[in-house]
Amino acid sequence: MATIRDVAAAASVSTASVSHFINGTKALTPATAERIQQAIDDLNFVPNRLVRTLRGGRHSTVGFVVPDMSNPFFSELASVIEDALQPFGYLVVLCDTKGDVQREHDYLRRLAEMRVAGVIGDFSGRTDVDLSALSAVGTSVVLLGATAGEAISSVNVDATEAGILAAEHLCSLGHSQVAFLSAPGGERITDARWRALLEVFDRNLGGENRVVHLKAAGRRAADHATLVDSLLALTPRPTAVVGANDYLALTVLHSLLRRGVDVPNDMSVMGFDDIPAAALSYVALTTVRAPAEDMGRTAVEMLLRAIRREIPHPEHAELPSQLIVRDSTTAPGQVN
Known part of the structure; x- marks a missing residue:
């Protein structure tokens, strides 16, 4: 059975370099990393990570905690994070809380028990107890969607700014009757987007606006589609719909089209995140982009610095949102 010394000899590097490569504790040049990986493959070397952990170390594992993996935005983010690590x-361990606070708590506790090297996540129901448990075992944490005031490293795309961009776009088109649609999961970001939307319409239109918030019973596409019944029953009927994310917005858009509602001439639809499907929809979706790739790579860079103890204090990054205007929004009642 091959040993770490055999790998080092085959790759013409020190055993320390092989250890750093296996455990992710130090950045190596691409050429060195490639030689080590080739030697590992050639010798069929399998590191005993369990032994390392029992000796006081930790798994070279990172937990990624998300509120809703069925949302393509989080799928894209997971792919970016895995590629970067x-x-x-x-190794990335995916934990889908499905919007359940107790499930989130259980995942964070189990990740602490596993002594994972780090955790990246959008924690909607996190508590100081959960974060203290991770800190107590030396696990580094990077929060997604947190405010810069947190005492833990974070990468944030300002949800309030995103809500403002969406609201100002619809106001500029002349909409005053708008429905905001949401589903369970990611409540902190959803609430920030909703409050920003409402504030802009109140400021610009005062008592003239009629902005309502409809909530789906579940996270499945079928739950989203049932919102359309409630939406079309509203009096007066909204001239624009804003989904709390693109996944929800696209489901509603296609449901409206199937019912004979012309999008955008009868009803404008927009969302948030700019998932790839937004541009490919039959009616391309207007949205507010959250830069998933930048978000994921920034979070990984922060986490690696924290794992290596290269930073004395938490880091915070705030990434910009961007309005992407496509075919699904227009002035109310306007025919192209």
């Missing part, structure tokens, strides 16, 4: 030898 893979060269450093980290």
